[in-house]
Amino acid sequence: MSSVNEKHWLIDGRPITSSTQKKKACTECRQQKAKCDAYLNPNDACSRCKRLGIQCTISAPFRRENKRQRLSELEKETDTLRKRLMTEDYQPTIPTPTRTGRDNNPITLSHETPSTARYHTPQPLPTEIREPVSFPEPSHANNGTFGRQAPTTTPRTLDGVTVSANDINNIFELFFHEYSPFLPILDYRLSPDACYQQSPLLFWSIIGTACRSYSRNPTLLGALTKGIITSALPSVTVTGSPLHRVQAFLLLVTWPLPDAVETNQQETNYVLAGLLLHLAQRSGLHVPAGSDEFFRAKAPNLPDIGIVGRSELWTQIVLTYQRTCLCKGFFACTSAEFSPEMDQFQARQQTLPAGLILRLKWQDLCVRCGAAISENGMRNMTQDQDRALSIIIRTFEAQIRDLEKTAVNDSDRLECNIARLYVRSFYFLKQDKTSFASSFDKIQEIARQIIADVEKLVHQTSNPVSIPYYIASALLFASYALLRILKSTIPFLSGETEEARTAFFLAIGLTKRLSIDTNDMCSKSVMYLTQLWNSSKAFKRADGTDQLVLRARSRLSNSHVVDAIIWWREEFDPHFKAQMRTLKNSALDLTDPSGSSAQSNDAAPDMQQQPIMDFGDNSIFDFDYFMGADLPFSQDLFNFPGLDNAGSNDT
DSSP, X not given: OOOTTOOEEEETTEEEETTTOOOOOOHHHHHTTOOOOGGGOTTSOOHHHHHHTOOOOOXXXXXXXXXXXXXXXXXXXXXXXXXXXXXXXXXXXXXXXXOOHHHHSOOOXXXXXXXXXXXXXXXXXXXXXXXXXXXXXXXXSBTTBTTOOOTTOOOEEETTXXXXXXXXXXXXXXXXIIXXXXXXXXXXXXXXXXXXXXXXXXXXXXXXXXXXXXXXXXXXXXHHHHHHHHHHGXXXXXXXXXXXXXXXXXXXXXXXXXXXXXXXXXXXXXXXXXXXXXHHHHXXXXXXXXXXXXXXXXXXXXXXXOHHHHHHHHHHHHHHHHHHHHHHTOOOOOGGGGOSOHHHHHHHHTTSOHHHHHHHHHHHHHHHHHHHHHHHOSSSOOHHHHHHHHHHHHHHHHHHHHHHTTOOSHHHHHHHHHHHHHHHGGGGGOOOGGGHHHHHXXXXXXXXXXXXXXXXXXXXXXXXXXXXXXXXXXXXHHHHHHHHHHTSOOOOTTOOHHHHHHHHHHHHHHHHHHOOSTTXXXXXXXXXXXXXXXXXXXXXXXXXXBOOSOSOOSSGGGHHHHHHHHHHHHHHOHHHHHHHHHHHHHHHHHTOTTOTTOOOGGGHHHHHHSOOOOOOOTTSOOOGGGGSTTSOOOTTTTXXXXXXXXHHTOO
């Protein structure tokens, strides 16, 4: 039994007598390693906590907190809360018998005040939201029932093609279910009629994007494609707020329409990406804090969009532009090169979600790698240039690997592997035959990983054709890379030949599932890959030895894809063979030193009967390989008439 003079104090709610108490400091003092006198007066706070005005508590299982670790945990918690908030936004409310407000009063967005909440969410892939929850219920839906016509929706007509109100409602709902999670730039509550009032181009862009997987009327995609493209190009001259046009171009570039992929018509996807970037710059999106300086009228260009919203939208635009350039094998600019001041660029990045910043850094590394390799040289490289090529690739791959440590989910890791594939594809440009074995082994390793990642994404996505085109393009890059490596006699250093062959066949099956039209690149690639795989002449010289060095070498990391398509056309396309013979004969005639190739007036009719070269098919991509050793061009080939000797020596 305790004596009367014993003092009682509490540690975690348990009474401890003064006879057994120890000189324990409070939690705050222990955290700061400060001297504490709490044991002198157990019933009162210590003198330091009194002075600072903080709560004085004593915890027996105390553990000093690591500030950096705590900061990292808080960042992860913030990202988790962002994803949870977005997931909750996409959950529809359960309809009740008394629920009438939303149906009777659909939410509409005015032309001048679009919702800005959509810009404050990260860019997750559907792997982050494909949980056992429902997708959003758009405001135009009736109690979330798919296929029920909303009374406020009006049928619309484009280029003589009429889309019924019921189809419009279903397509809009399909868009926000399957496409919007990849590019969350639109408010899912946006109704079709409100969208059309704001921007007819944005309305038809949504319809054109989602109708590719609309099974109730599969004819809409082909019928609307021409009208959407022809209405998009002249829209850059329209006055008014460019926000909706920017959003429309983002959709058209992220999910290209069939005429904007690889058809016999002029390819427009790359052109639309340039228009998207310049339209956004003209609106001042690249300078979020100074966008007012780009206004040409009293009304602002970007109404009610804050600096954070502008920064995120601009980042999405830069990413889309860079991805399009990389898919086509063209040069691009880094995100910092679009900012007039580095301070503004760094301040803008502080407001972006962590996942978006990570993707931007990976894309910038790919762009910088291509610029460095182009500066080093890609054609007829010397030994020093060949060694420098390997050093450049290893340097940028190390930076990509360092950033991979901050990846937190599968979508981040997929983006990292895509960046690594772009960089490693430059190994195909090497001309040192002794390094082909190690180079091919590195390429096939990352190609197999890309195919596995895309397969996982396809299984997690309800509709594969909703996957953005840059992911499908990465799958094609990996497929053509594996094809070239498997068709060579170079042994696998890792001994994974069978695994690579299995991955190649899997890639062909995935490419079929990503195709939306018989003329798109995915559909054509299935034919290219299949026929080249079964060919005994592909990637072989006339004597049967391997042709390991690329002939097409001007499309950066896309060069191996271009080269493979050229091999296919030379063997399987009779029209292309005729073009090649005509071009080669014309070149030989020009290089004839005797001048016998000069045509008389009587021969003019014969010249008119020769087949005309058709360079409109974009499957050829590149004609630089015509300058190879197979065509004995003379030095006088490019001495055009009208240039004297003095003028030709100025260079």
